[in-house]
Amino acid sequence: MENGLIDRYNRKMDYLRISVTDRCNLRCFYCMPASGIRKLSSQEILKYEELIEIIKCARELCIGKFRITGGEPLVRKGIIGFIEKLAGMGIDFSLTTNGMLLKTYGRDLFNAGLSRINISLDTLKEIRFNRITGGGDIREVFSGIDAARKLNFSPIKINVVVMRGINDDEIIDFIEWGKKEFLNVRFIEFMSLSGEDYFYPLKRAMDKIIRERKLVSVEISGSGPARNFKSADGNNIIGFILSRSEPFCNECNRLRLTSNGMLLPCLFSSEGVDLKRVLREGGDIRGPFYEAVYGKPEKHNLNGIVQYQYMNQIGG
Numbered sequence: 001m002e003n004g005l006i007d008r009y010n011r012k013m014d015y016l017r018i019s020v021t022d023r024c025n026l027r028c029f030y031c032m033p034a035s036g037i038r039k040l041s042s043q044e045i046l047k048y049e050e051l052i053e054i055i056k057c058a059r060e061l062c063i064g065k066f067r068i069t070g071g072e073p074l075v076r077k078g079i080i081g082f083i084e085k086l087a088g089m090g091i092d093f094s095l096t097t098n099g100m101l102l103k104t105y106g107r108d109l110f111n112a113g114l115s116r117i118n119i120s121l122d123t124l125k126e127i128r129f130n131r132i133t134g135g136g137d138i139r140e141v142f143s144g145i146d147a148a149r150k151l152n153f154s155p156i157k158i159n160v161v162v163m164r165g166i167n168d169d170e171i172i173d174f175i176e177w178g179k180k181e182f183l184n185v186r187f188i189e190f191m192s193l194s195g196e197d198y199f200y201p202l203k204r205a206m207d208k209i210i211r212e213r214k215l216v217s218v219e220i221s222g223s224g225p226a227r228n229f230k231s232a233d234g235n236n237i238i239g240f241i242l243s244r245s246e247p248f249c250n251e252c253n254r255l256r257l258t259s260n261g262m263l264l265p266c267l268f269s270s271e272g273v274d275l276k277r278v279l280r281e282g283g284d285i286r287g288p289f290y291e292a293v294y295g296k297p298e299k300h301n302l303n304g305i306v307q308y309q310y311m312n313q314i315g316g
Helices: 048-060 080-090 102-112 126-132 138-150 170-183 201-215 274-279 288-295
Strands: 017-018 066-067 093-096 117-120 156-162 184-190 216-218 226-228 238-241 254-257 260-266
Touching: 017 117, 017 226, 048 288, 066 080, 080 102, 080 260, 102 117, 102 138, 117 138, 126 138, 156 170, 156 226, 170 184, 170 201, 184 201, 184 274, 226 260, 254 288, 260 274, 260 288, 274 288
Parallel strands: 017 066, 017 254, 066 093, 093 117, 117 156, 156 184, 184 238
Antiparallel strands: 216 226, 226 238, 254 260
């Protein structure tokens, strides 16, 4: 076992977010341009066997937490078998999905060994959901959430990206809905990659909600940068991730792997390390891991030039 991945600012990297595909069955305007992007071919993305090799190496380097993302991970063929292999390895992993296919694949995922899921949902309104997602049907998401609850996935976290002028009027609605449905809801500040900025500062809204609803702060292991709260009469958790109001770069512990094999030290990285090339040339990928960690910046640069301009290319 290695001593771990420590960057130049003494931060230990122990969390890897893995995008298994750039494809998605929705077209959210802030995640993918309306005109679309060039889809990666099957040869361009990492094979499942290659992903397993990367995960094995990451574990040797003391990375102990993994999240499977996309695009939408459930649109990739063979995802159930991949999840089963991860579960068989005994690793700590979870999956982020838009929920559209949970009704179809939820039972298979659960039986394969997946127990924790995050569901991205930015509105509770049918027409608004259709507009945000480029034609999606919110009823499919609600059906997926119901299926996940019946299968006893735990926890189920609902991730809400709050956007100025888009859905910032639904914060209270989400809180009430989460309380009613016994679902944990996390509000996340918008982070722009493509120049469009719908940033809504959550700090003031959070403070007001805490005060008016008498929320109590709770510590939850493994919840990352989220500030979590619970009401006296509720059975759910309300979380806030203040990515821009209160950046947590000094505590950042994560790396990102794109579906085509680029290891990124930061969401806003201008460059990454090509693990796919090293793997396919028969090389040792431990060195590239250290290279990526060495290149991790002290802070994210919201105004810099990023390598990937859309979230579906990176993994949310």
